[in-house]
Amino acid sequence: QVYLVESGGGLVQAGGSLRLSCTTSGRSLSRYHMAWFRQAPGKEREFVASSNWIGSNVYSTNYAESVKGRFAISRNRDENMLFLERSRLKTEDTALYFCAAASSRLGETTSEVDYWGQGTQVTVSS
Numbered sequence: 001q002v003y004l005v006e007s008g009g010g011l012v013q014a015g016g017s018l019r020l021s022c023t024t025s026g027r028s029l030s031r032y033h034m035a036w037f038r039q040a041p042g043k044e045r046e047f048v049a050s051s052n053w054i055g056s057n058v059y060s061t062n063y064a065e066s067v068k069g070r071f072a073i074s075r076n077r078d079e080n081m082l083f084l085e086r087s088r089l090k091t092e093d094t095a096l097y098f099c100a101a102a103s104s105r106l107g108e109t110t111s112e113v114d115y116w117g118q119g120t121q122v123t124v125s126s
Contacts, residue, residue, distance in 0.1 A: 001027060001116040002027055002098045009120030014019060016089050016124075022082040022099030030057075030077045033106040036084045036111070038095035038122075045098065047108035049073040064108070067093075089124045096121050 008020040020036070023029075035050035050062045051073045061073055072085040082099060099117035106112050 002029075002032070002101050004101060004115055004117035006097065006117045006120040007098045009097060009122045010091055011123045011125060014089060014091055014124055014126050017085070017087040018082070018089065018122060019086070020084040020097055020099075020120060020122070022084075023080055024101075028077075029075070029080055029082060029101065032101045033104065034073075034075070034082045034104045035100045035102075036073060036082075037098045037100055037110065037113075038093075039098070039119075040092075040095040043095075045110050048097070050106045051075055051082065052105050062108070086122075088114075091124050091126050092126045094122060 004022055004024050006022050012018050015125040031053050033052045036048040038043050038048050039045040047064050051059045054060055070088045074083045098119045100113040101115040102113055
């Protein structure tokens with residue numbers, strides 16, 4: 001079992017930046033395939049970004065079209081953490097953001113996820 005804990009959510013003005021973090025205790029995330037999803041009120045959970053483990057210390061990243069060029073997913077292996085750097089935030093980025101992990105390569109669908117965090121709320125004001 002992998003227990004994921006997100007942090008870093010909050011209220012931010014449109015155009016601003018915010019970094020989300022995800023970590024777990026007792027298990028290394030380095031060989032898991034990881035991703036961020038988000039869910040806005042009244043909408044389905046959607047893919048944001050993924051970091052798939054290729055081998056050694058190499059990861060491939062993928063982004064939803066709506067966040068390309070504004071969001072960046074990264075890892076800190078030493079601190080066992082996953083990050084989502086978000087800039088030029090828009091009001092439509094308001095959502096509950098979830099950290100996700102899987103033993104197999106992650107695409108963009110929620111059905112591929114093995115483990116979920118509890119989510120961290122991000123609200124972008126105009």
